[in-house]
Amino acid sequence: MIDLTGKTILITGAARRLGRLFALACGRAGADLILHHGHSPADAESLRDELASLGRRAWVLAADFSHPESASQLIERANELSPLYGLVNSASIFESLSVHDTTLDDWNRHLNINLTAPFLLSQAFAKHISNAQAAVPGGDITGCIVNILDWRALRPGADHFPYTVSKAALAAMTKSLAVAFAPNITVNGLALGAILPPSDNLSASEKIIEAVPAKRWSEAGEVEEALLFLLSGPAYITGEIIHLDGGRHLV
Numbered sequence: 001m002i003d004l005t006g007k008t009i010l011i012t013g014a015a016r017r018l019g020r021l022f023a024l025a026c027g028r029a030g031a032d033l034i035l036h037h038g039h040s041p042a043d044a045e046s047l048r049d050e051l052a053s054l055g056r057r058a059w060v061l062a063a064d065f066s067h068p069e070s071a072s073q074l075i076e077r078a079n080e081l082s083p084l085y086g087l088v089n090s091a092s093i094f095e096s097l098s099v100h101d102t103t104l105d106d107w108n109r110h111l112n113i114n115l116t117a118p119f120l121l122s123q124a125f126a127k128h129i130s131n132a133q134a135a136v137p138g139g140d141i142t143g144c145i146v147n148i149l150d151w152r153a154l155r156p157g158a159d160h161f162p163y164t165v166s167k168a169a170l171a172a173m174t175k176s177l178a179v180a181f182a183p184n185i186t187v188n189g190l191a192l193g194a195i196l197p198p199s200d201n202l203s204a205s206e207k208i209i210e211a212v213p214a215k216r217w218s219e220a221g222e223v224e225e226a227l228l229f230l231l232s233g234p235a236y237i238t239g240e241i242i243h244l245d246g247g248r249h250l251v
Helices: 017-028 040-052 068-081 104-135 162-179 202-211 218-234
Strands: 008-011 031-038 058-061 086-089 144-149 183-191 243-244
Touching: 008 017, 008 183, 017 031, 017 068, 017 218, 031 040, 031 068, 031 218, 040 058, 058 068, 068 104, 086 104, 104 144, 104 162, 104 183, 144 162, 144 218, 162 183, 162 243, 183 218, 218 243
Parallel strands: 008 031, 008 086, 031 058, 086 144, 144 183, 183 243
Antiparallel strands: none
């Protein structure tokens, strides 16, 4: 059993879908949560109540990552509530745009939310860990960052152009930060494939998994286990990108 008791984790985009799944998994493992949302206050409050029913402490913070200064302030706001151990960069936007359809606004919006915000959050998080380490000489103060990626990040194609480029850059940043933030902070990525099928379109759901070697959607428990492993697994693992995609990145 993975035990995150006594650890506080900030999850961006926590109010809905994957972010919510991540938050509940961490809560069941004993963690307290800082729940970030961009524009979903009701969903975030509902999630906080659900975590409270599990005996976990949880706080809700809003920040619009299309404005980079919001991201740069979020770590400080979170640490005022509870000192952070972990950061899960989950918030992102995913729009079906080709290179021909992508406007400069589309491009900047994807990069601000999917890449610049994780950069600013990670930078501020590392500063927090460094300051905490300096305040306790000889103390073993560590931290953990997990960036949520996509199998497309390692196999970029023409579809979802600004999204794919932003996630490919986030994958590169994951490895760079792993070196820059060692030895006190691990930085890893979780590259997802067919997760959370659309509930309102069965034919689209079936078409998506045609190209997946595993021939199925991921189960929620598999996603939870992978995230918890990266948050609590061997500290000697850093700069790694784990694909949870049923082999989709191989074909």
